[in-house]
Amino acid sequence: MAPDSNPVPSPLPISCITGRYLLFDIAVISHVRRTHNICGVLIGTIPNLSQQNVFLGIPLELTSEEARVLVERGHAYIVNDVKQHREGLMEMKRADRLEWMKELDRQGMEMSREALLKAEERSEKALRGKGLVGKGHGDTESVNSKAEGDAESLIDDAAKAPVAGVAPEKKLEPTFITPTTSHPPLPLAPISSALPLPAVPKSYPLFRYLHSRGYFFMPGLRFGCNYSVYPGDPLRFHSHFLATGVDWDEEFDLLDIIGGGRLGTGVKKAYLLGGEDSDAQAEVEENGLEVKPVRALSIEWAGL
Structure with a gap:
């Protein structure tokens, strides 16, 4: 499909359903991955094969960090999807x-x-x-x-x-089509109805910092960290860092650093530990957002 045949709205709406941030439009999913380094996780499954978990499809679920960074940089806004559908269907002729x-x-x-x-x-x-x-x-x-x-x-x-x-x-009998989006026939939710910024964990400053440097992210749960960090699209690159975000004055166990460093080195990655410098002066980004600088340290296990 030609890119201009299905234009992506700017800013684009992110559906909030029961506290989860979802994208249903394939064109939008491709756009945020290609343009904004947002991968998310596909969670859709086939109704009659609900137990399969290998080949999943739309919708794409975003983490609260991914949704927030898109909103903060003016690329998206959060909408109450259930409310918008109820109102839209009631007003539809x-x-x-x-x-x-x-x-x-x-x-x-x-x-x-x-x-x-x-x-x-x-x-x-x-x-x-x-x-x-x-x-x-x-x-x-x-x-x-x-x-x-x-x-x-x-x-x-x-x-x-x-x-x-x-x-x-x-x-011929028509194939039954289940639309993945409701736009059309329903109009897009107005920006004036946008929900507040998503609540994010303490690792968000590190996420925002690395994202601004062009990195991609995937969940890091299987490696015992917050994020697996990639220098490019995960379909083309291996991850370089296992990243964990902490508060500036937070105390942590030295064994966690040793374990993270050894694990990262064992899977050919570096263990990255970082947080927002609460004592530093805030800096202004290109979009006018004031953020405090983030410091990050990479740790690798070396034989001595």
């Missing part, structure tokens, strides 16, 4: 609803037509591969009357059969 359902039927019929044409093309290709289509009938003088009768029968049958590439409309 019956004629608009019927028109939208008719459009879904049209799209479903188009999908069915394309699926049927592709099936016919596969069948024709398979028959060609077996030599059952496109062969000549040999020398007509050496063919007996029975063979001629069979050939005529085949010709008659071929004439009665539908032409490949033309799908008979009466045999």
Whole structure:
């Protein structure tokens, strides 16, 4: 799909449902990953295979840190998704609803037509591969009357059969489409209805600092840290750091540093420990947001 065929709104709405921050639009998900270094985690599953957890799809769930950094930098705003849907459906006219359902039927019929044409093309290709289509009938003088009768029968049958590439409309049934977004038919929630900034953990200053340097993030739970930090898209790069954010005056056990350093080195990463300098003077970012500087230390285990 061409990028301009499905434009992404700016700022873009992030749906808040029961305290979880979700994105449902594939174009928006691609945009925030490509443009804003936001990966999130896919959590959607197939209704009849609800136990599978290998190939998940939309929606994409954002962490509170990811949602907040997008809002703070003016790229997004948080909306109460349930409230917006209730109000939108109540205000939606019956004629608009019927028109939208008719459009879904049209799209479903188009999908069915394309699926049927592709099936016919596969069948024709398979028959060609077996030599059952496109062969000549040999020398007509050496063919007996029975063979001629069979050939005529085949010709008659071929004439009665539908032409490949033309799908008979009466045999088609529309594919049922479940839209992943409600825009359209419902309008986008106005920015004036945006919710407050998400609450974030104490590791957020380190997240914001690394994100401003162009890093990508994935959950670091399996490594015993807050984030796995990547120098580029995780689909192309291995992570460089196992990052843990702490408060400036927070006390922590030396064994945690030793364990993190050894684990990070064992998986070819550096253990990163960082926090916001509460004693330093605030700095102004490009978007006008005042933030205090963050200091981070990387720890690697070395044999002595």
